[in-house]
Amino acid sequence: MRKDVLSGRALAVLAFLLLVAACVTGGSKSVKQHLWWGGLGPVLPHGTFPGDCSLCHVGSGWQTLSEDFHFDHLAETGVPLNGAHTQASCLRCHNDRGPVATFAQRGCGGCHEDIHAGQLGSRCEDCHQEQTWQPVGQIAMHQRTRFPLIGVHASTACRRCHVGAEVGKFTPVDTECVTCHRADLANANNPNHLNLGWVDRCDRCHIPRTWQQAEQNL
Numbered sequence: 001m002r003k004d005v006l007s008g009r010a011l012a013v014l015a016f017l018l019l020v021a022a023c024v025t026g027g028s029k030s031v032k033q034h035l036w037w038g039g040l041g042p043v044l045p046h047g048t049f050p051g052d053c054s055l056c057h058v059g060s061g062w063q064t065l066s067e068d069f070h071f072d073h074l075a076e077t078g079v080p081l082n083g084a085h086t087q088a089s090c091l092r093c094h095n096d097r098g099p100v101a102t103f104a105q106r107g108c109g110g111c112h113e114d115i116h117a118g119q120l121g122s123r124c125e126d127c128h129q130e131q132t133w134q135p136v137g138q139i140a141m142h143q144r145t146r147f148p149l150i151g152v153h154a155s156t157a158c159r160r161c162h163v164g165a166e167v168g169k170f171t172p173v174d175t176e177c178v179t180c181h182r183a184d185l186a187n188a189n190n191p192n193h194l195n196l197g198w199v200d201r202c203d204r205c206h207i208p209r210t211w212q213q214a215e216q217n218l
Helices: 002-025 073-077 083-087 100-104 138-142 151-155 177-187
Strands: none
Touching: none
16 A cells, blocks of 8 residues: 555656646647746736736636637737747746846847857847747858868867857867867878877868868868
C-alpha cells in the first residue's frame, strides 16, 4: 500500500511539472493564448476594460473566455503583432511589472533578455527575424568585419573561433591563423613548418578552399 501511495504521489508531481512546463513555454496546444494561469502572476486590473464582462468571459468566473473571443491588437492599440509575437501569451507583455509602454520604449530589451551581454548592440532585428527568432544573414554581416568569411571558413561553426557562441557570447578574437590553427601548424611536418619558420602569413601558400593541402596563392 505504501508503495502504491508513493507511486501515486510521484505521478501527480510529474503531471504537475509537465503542466507547469507547458504553461511556461506557452505551447498553443496546452494553454490558450489569452487564458490566465496562476503561475503567470496576479490578475491585472481591469479598470480600463468595458463593464460588460460577458464580452470576453463565460459564466460568473474569469478563467473561461468565449470561444469566439478575438482581440484585434493593431486596430485597438495601433501596434501590430508580427511573426512569433502573434502566438505570445498576452501576459508575457501585459503583466504586473508596469505599463507595457515603459518596456516598449526599451525596444526588444524591454521584454527579451540580452544574452549577448551588450556585445552586439540593441538592434536585435539586424540579426534576428520575428518568425522564429533565429539569426539570419550572419555570413553576409561577417563580410563587413576585418575577417570576411570565404571558402571553408564560411561553413565553419561560429564556436570554433568564438568561444561561447552557442550561448550567444561572441568574444572577439584576433585574425592570426595560428589563433585557431595552432595544432595544425604543429602537425605540419612535410615540410616541417616550425623548423622552417613558417609560422605566419599562411596565405602565401594556402587559400581557404581546403585544409588538406597547400596551394600556391599567386
